[in-house]
Amino acid sequence: MRKKILLLVLVVSGHALFAQSNTNTPYSLFGLGVENKTATGGLTGLGNTGIAQANPFEINLFNPASLSSILPKSFLYEFGLNGTYSTLQTNSVSESSTNGNISHLAIAFPIKQGWGMSIGLLPYTKTGYNIDVENAIEGSADTYITRITGEGGLNKFYLSTGFKVIKNLSLGVDVAFLFGSINQESIAYTGSLVSISDQNHYGGVKLKTGLQYKLPSIKGLENTIGATLELPSSLGGTQTRTSYKTSSNGTSISIEEDVENDLENFELPFSYGVGLTSVINKKITTSLDYRKLLWSDTSQPQNNESYADQSIYAFGVEYVSTSTKYNYWSNVKYRAGINYNTGFLKISNQQIDSYFVSFGLGLPMKKYSNDNFNISYSYGREGTLDSNLIQENFHKITLNLNFVGQWFNKKKID
Numbered sequence: 322m323r324k325k326i327l328l329l330v331l332v333v334s335g336h337a338l339f340a341q342s343n344t345n346t347p348y349s350l351f352g353l354g355v356e357n358k359t360a361t362g363g364l365t366g367l368g369n370t371g372i373a374q375a376n377p378f379e380i381n382l383f384n385p386a387s388l389s390s391i392l393p394k395s396f397l398y399e400f401g402l403n404g405t406y407s408t409l410q411t412n413s414v415s416e417s418s419t420n421g422n423i424s425h426l427a428i429a430f431p432i433k434q435g436w437g438m439s440i441g442l443l444p445y446t447k448t449g450y451n452i453d454v455e456n457a458i459e460g461s462a463d464t465y466i467t468r469i470t471g472e473g474g475l476n477k478f479y480l481s482t483g484f485k486v487i488k489n490l491s492l493g494v495d496v497a498f499l500f501g502s503i504n505q506e507s508i509a510y511t512g513s514l515v516s517i518s519d520q521n522h523y524g525g526v527k528l529k530t531g532l533q534y535k536l537p538s539i540k541g542l543e544n545t546i547g548a549t550l551e552l553p554s555s556l557g558g559t560q561t562r563t564s565y566k567t568s569s570n571g572t573s574i575s576i577e578e579d580v581e582n583d584l585e586n587f588e589l590p591f592s593y594g595v596g597l598t599s600v601i602n603k604k605i606t607t608s609l610d611y612r613k614l615l616w617s618d619t620s621q622p623q624n625n626e627s628y629a630d631q632s633i634y635a636f637g638v639e640y641v642s643t644s645t646k647y648n649y650w651s652n653v654k655y656r657a658g659i660n661y662n663t664g665f666l667k668i669s670n671q672q673i674d675s676y677f678v679s680f681g682l683g684l685p686m687k688k689y690s691n692d693n694f695n696i697s698y699s700y701g702r703e704g705t706l707d708s709n710l711i712q713e714n715f716h717k718i719t720l721n722l723n724f725v726g727q728w729f730n731k732k733k734i735d
Contacts, residue, residue: 345407345409345418345420345449345450345451346407346409346449346450346703346711346713347409347450347452347711348666348673348703348704348711348713349446349447349448349449349450349471350448350450350452350469350471351626351666351668352446352587352666353445353446353448353474353475353503353523353556353587354446354447354448354449354473354474354475354503355446355447355448356445356446357424357443357444357445357446357447359401359403359424359425359443359719360382360383361379361380361381361382361399361401361425361427361721361723362376362379362380362381362399362693362695362721362723363379363639363654363656363681363683363693363695363697363721364379364381364383364637365679365681365695365697365699365719365721366637366639366656366657366658366679366680366681366682366683366695366696366697366719367608367635367637367638367639367656367657367658367679367681368608368635368636368637368657368658368659368660368677368678368679369383369610369635369637369658369660369679370383370596370598370608370609370610370635370636370637370658371383371384371387371596371608371610372384372531372547372548372549372594372595372596372608372610372612373533373545373546373547373596373597373598373608373610374387374545374547374596374598374608375387375389375390375491375533375535375545375598376390377390377391377392377395378395378397378691378693378723378725379397379399379693379723380397380399380427380428380429380439380441380723382425382427382441382443382479383549383594383596383610384483384493384531384532384533384547384549384596385439385481385482385483385493385494385495385529385530385531386483386491386492386493386531386532386533386547387483387491387493387531387533387547388429388436388437388438388439388481388482388483388484388493389435389436389437389483389484389485389491389492389493389533390437390483390491391429391430391431391437392431393431393433393434394431394727395430395431395725395726395727396428396429396430396725396726396727397427397428397429397430397439397723397724397725397726398427398428398429398724398726399425399426399427399428399721399722399723399724400423400425400426400427400721400722401423401424401425401719401720401721401722402421402422402423402424402719402720403421403422403424403717403718403719403720404419404420404421404717404718405419405420405421405715405716405717405718406418406419406715406716406717407419407420407713407714407715407716408713408714408715409711409712409713410706410711410712410713410714411706411709411710411711411712412706412709420449422444424443424444424719424721425441425442425443425444426441426442426443427439427440427441427442427443428440428441432482432484435484435485435491436482436483436484436485437482437483437484438480438481438482439479439480439481439482440479440480440481441478441479442476442477442478442479443476443477444474444475444476444477445474445475445476445477445497445499445501446474446475446501447474448471448472448473448474448503449471449472450469450470450471451468451469451470452468452469452470453466453467453468453469454466454467454468454469456509465509465510465511466509466510467507467508467509468507468508468509469505469506469507470505470506471503471504471505471506472503472504473501473502473503473504474501474503475499475500475501475503475523475556476499476500476501477497477498477499478497478498478500479495479496479497479498480495480496481493481494481495481496481529482494483531489534489535489536490532490533490534490535491532491533491534492530492531492532493530493531493532493533494528494529494530494531495528495529495530495531496526496527496528497526497527497528497529498524498525498526499523499524499525499526499527499556500523500524501522501523501524502520502521502522502523503521503523504518504519504520504521505518505519505521506518506519513566513567513568514566514567515564515565515566515567515576516564516565516566516567517562517563517564518562518563518564519560519561519562520560520561520562521558521559521560521584522558522559522560522561523556523557523558523584523587524556524557524558525554525555525556525557525589526554527551527552527554527589528551528552528554529549529550529551529552530549530550531547531548531549531550532547532548533545533546533547534546534547541601541602541603542599542600542601542602543599543600544597544598544599544600545597545598545599546595546596546597547594547595547596547597547598548593548594548595548596549592549593549594549612550591550592550593551591551592551593552591553588553589553590553591553618553619554588554589555586555587555588555589556586556587556588556589557583557584557586558583558584558585558586558587559581559582559583559584560581560582560583560584561579561580561581562579562580562581562582563578563579563580564576585621586621587621588619588620588621589619590614590615590616590618590619591614591615591618592612592613592614592615593612593613594610594611594612594613594633595610595611596608596609596610596611597609602643603643604640604641604642604643605638605639605640606638606639606640607636607637607638607639608635608636608637608638608639608658609635609636610633610634610635610636611632611633611634611635612632612633613630613631613632613633614630614631614632614633614665615630616628616629616630616631616665617629617630626666626667626668627666627667628665628666628667629663629664629665629666629667629672630665631662631663631664631665632662632663633660633661633662633663634660634661635658635659635660635661636658636659637656637657637658637659637679638656638657638658639654639655639656639683640654640655640656641653641654641655641683647688647689649685649688652685653682653683653684653685654682654683654693655681655682656679656680656681656682656683656697657678657679657680657681658678658679658681659676659677659678659679660676660677660678660679660701661674661675661676662674662675662676664703668708668710669708669709669710670708671705671707671708671710673703673704673705673710674703674705675701675702675703675704676701676702677699677700677701677702677715677717678699678700678701679697679698679699680697680698680699681695681696681697681698681719682695682696682697683695684696690725691725692723692724692725693721693723694720694721694722694723695719695720695721695722695723696718696719696720696721697718697719698716698717698718698719699715699716699717699719700714700715700716700717701714701715701717702714702715703715
């Protein structure tokens with residue numbers, strides 16, 4: 322019965338994933354939108370760390386090498402939700418909004434001992450903005466307003482696998498298929514109403530590799546190091562434009578109708594990451610990650626913005642009691658983390674950076690089970706008030722349901 326319920330959730334959630342946007346920020350106007358920053362399992366509560374994490378009961382999207390730790394005859398499945406309350410402000414005005422969406426759908430399973438595979442679907446970027454731009458009328462002191470709205474984003478469908486090469490060394494490969502559309506509409510009134518609607522479709526493939534190495538244990542201390550490499554890739558795009566003009570007497574005239582053009586490819590950068598996870602006396606786990614994305618090496622058209630190399634620093638800590646006698650609260654995992662992102666976008670010579678702090682709980686769903694309900698709260702900020710730019714302060718709740726099934730066990734016949 323639970324398998325049928327899960328299948329229904331995956332189908333319904335998949336439709337919602339394609340249909341909804343989960344952001345409301347003017348910075349999503351640039352590039353392909355803002356990156357989806359939600360992690361799987363309890364990693365959101367750990368500041369989105371995980372390059373060196375290898376938990377056999379949780380799916381880890383940050384490093385495919387972690388799939389080698391999945392136990393035989395187990396089956397992992399997970400989906401997540403998130404909700405965000407954000408406030409956008411300038412030096413003079415502010416505006417608040419609330420958004421919610423499905424964050425990811427993923428499954429993982431073993432091929433054999435020391436070799437696992439994962440399949441999943443999640444948002445890759447999100448776009449949502451509503452901007453008014455004041456323009457001067459040529460040869461006049463008058464102005465007019467152009468309202469620009471955008472929505473959509475790219476989705477990511479991935480296939481990944483990880484396997485043990487030798488006892489303590491694991492390697493992994495992740496192939497991601499990126500696809501989706503970003504819709505933008507511009508409406509201006511200059512005596513007549515002019516509307517231009519663009520549907521921009523993008524698609525491409527991204528490849529990531531990873532490794533994890535478990536160091537020898539030292540007096541109750543277990544250390545694992547991890548590393549990832551993501552190769553640069555190019556996303557192809559097409560644009561379908563529809564435009565019309567409506568005169569003051571209400572007559573509508575088509576200017577362009579479903580005109581299709583090729584867009585210049587969008588370049589995704591080469592990136593690498595390193596991480597260290599330490600387990601102390603099986604009670605305290607710390608994770609430290611660093612990622613670097615070389616955006617300055619990409620060549621793509623820019624207007625008033627420019628792209629800069631991006632660095633992401635993250636740290637997380639988790640505590641769980643190891644009481645020998647079962648008690649519900651002794652099996653709850655307590656988490657906290659911090660994440661700082663320099664950003665890759667420069668506007669008015671200001672790099673749009675961000676940070677967040679997070680707190681989370683991993684709640685067992687039943688006695689002697691590895692099924693978990695993970696909840697985390699994050700508070701953060703993106704952007705700046707300098708140079709007349711916009712700053713976003715946000716509160717975010719993330720909910721993940723993580724199930725561990727035993728789908729490959731054969732029933733015994735008495």
